[in-house]
Amino acid sequence: MGEARRKREAVLNGPCPCGSAKVARLCCFNGKEWHKPACTLGPKSLPPSSSVAKCYMKELGSCVAPISGEHIISESVIRVLMGDGEFSIGGLPWLAPDEEKILAPQSLRTNCLCTKHNSTLHPLDNAARYFFASLKSYLEREEGMRHALVSGHDVERWLLKTAKAAAVSKNLARGRTPLSGAFSWDSAILDMLDDPRHWPEGAGLYCTMNAGDRMSNHPRFQLQPLTNAQEDIEAVALNILGLGFVLLLEPLDVDKYPFLRGANYRPGRIIISYPTSTSWLTMSWEDGRTH
Numbered sequence: 492m493g494e495a496r497r498k499r500e501a502v503l504n505g506p507c508p509c510g511s512a513k514v515a516r517l518c519c520f521n522g523k524e525w526h527k528p529a530c531t532l533g534p535k536s537l538p539p540s541s542s543v544a545k546c547y548m549k550e551l552g553s554c555v556a557p558i559s560g561e562h563i564i565s566e567s568v569i570r571v572l573m574g575d576g577e578f579s580i581g582g583l584p585w586l587a588p589d590e591e592k593i594l595a596p597q598s599l600r601t602n603c604l605c606t607k608h609n610s611t612l613h614p615l616d617n618a619a620r621y622f623f624a625s626l627k628s629y630l631e632r633e634e635g636m637r638h639a640l641v642s643g644h645d646v647e648r649w650l651l652k653t654a655k656a657a658a659v660s661k662n663l664a665r666g667r668t669p670l671s672g673a674f675s676w677d678s679a680i681l682d683m684l685d686d687p688r689h690w691p692e693g694a695g696l697y698c699t700m701n702a703g704d705r706m707s708n709h710p711r712f713q714l715q716p717l718t719n720a721q722e723d724i725e726a727v728a729l730n731i732l733g734l735g736f737v738l739l740l741e742p743l744d745v746d747k748y749p750f751l752r753g754a755n756y757r758p759g760r761i762i763i764s765y766p767t768s769t770s771w772l773t774m775s776w777e778d779g780r781t782h
């Protein structure tokens with residue numbers, strides 16, 4: 492057997508980098524390409540029950556009380572980001588522009604989803620935890636070649652869920668003035684959480700870092716809303732572990748956001764390079780484009 496074939500066989504029969512504990516050929520690798528399908532959440536196909544007043548999914552009529560008091564940023568993600576140290580957050584209205592706040596994982600709770608809808612979105616927390624845990628370990632330690640695979644749509648929807656929770660709990664601000672929490676495409680947000688195919692053309696994750704940028708691996712999560720003239724949220728700028736992203740929540744208009752022209756739309760892979768090794772964080776997409 493040739494060396495290339497032997498390597499491919501080893502990858503095919505090795506553990507799948509999506510973290511499923513299956514072998515790759517029975518999971519996300521077809522011998523040529525990696526693909527992790529977006530998870531199915533189904534909030535729109537839940538049986539009718541009731542509407543909980545504070546739940547932002549109440550219009551679906553499938554709420555189950557009580558309200559869940561969930562974390563704005565999933566607790567599992569905060570624990571990953573903080574590691575053994577501290578975790579700080581920036582961009583909140585009660586902080587000065589450059590100020591950061593050290594937080595305990597239990598803090599930053601809000602009441603904006605009922606128990607049922609909170610648990611319906613839970614698979615997104617698992618996807619985000621795996622994404623951030625992989626990214627953080629690659630940034631922290633050089634340990635040879637590593638590879639993790641996530642669905643980009645799940646990371647996008649987790650960021651949307653986080654932005655929505657921050658917005659409706661009045662934790663997003665322009666300067667120090669809290670915003671109303673309305674999104675310009677609010678009527679589509681439930682569809683976008685339900686199914687990645689409902690994201691409008693050009694909406695989604697943009698990586699605003701350039702190849703070769705150094706990353707700081709700071710245990711920090713910053714969320715800054717970008718708003719229109721009515722102060723409705725159109726996008727959020729994110730800085731996570733020193734990586735810069737923008738999550739655009741409406742169709743792309745480059746005249747409005749010229750800095751997105753040069754940004755990497757829905758990156759297919761984040762590559763973390765050390766002098767003697769390289770690690771991959773592959774993000775798979777189902778939008779018919781090449782990434």
Ligand SMILES: [Zn+2]
Nearest residue numbers: 507509518519
């Ligand atoms: Zn897999």
Ligand SMILES: [Zn+2]
Nearest residue numbers: 546554605608
């Ligand atoms: Zn609900």
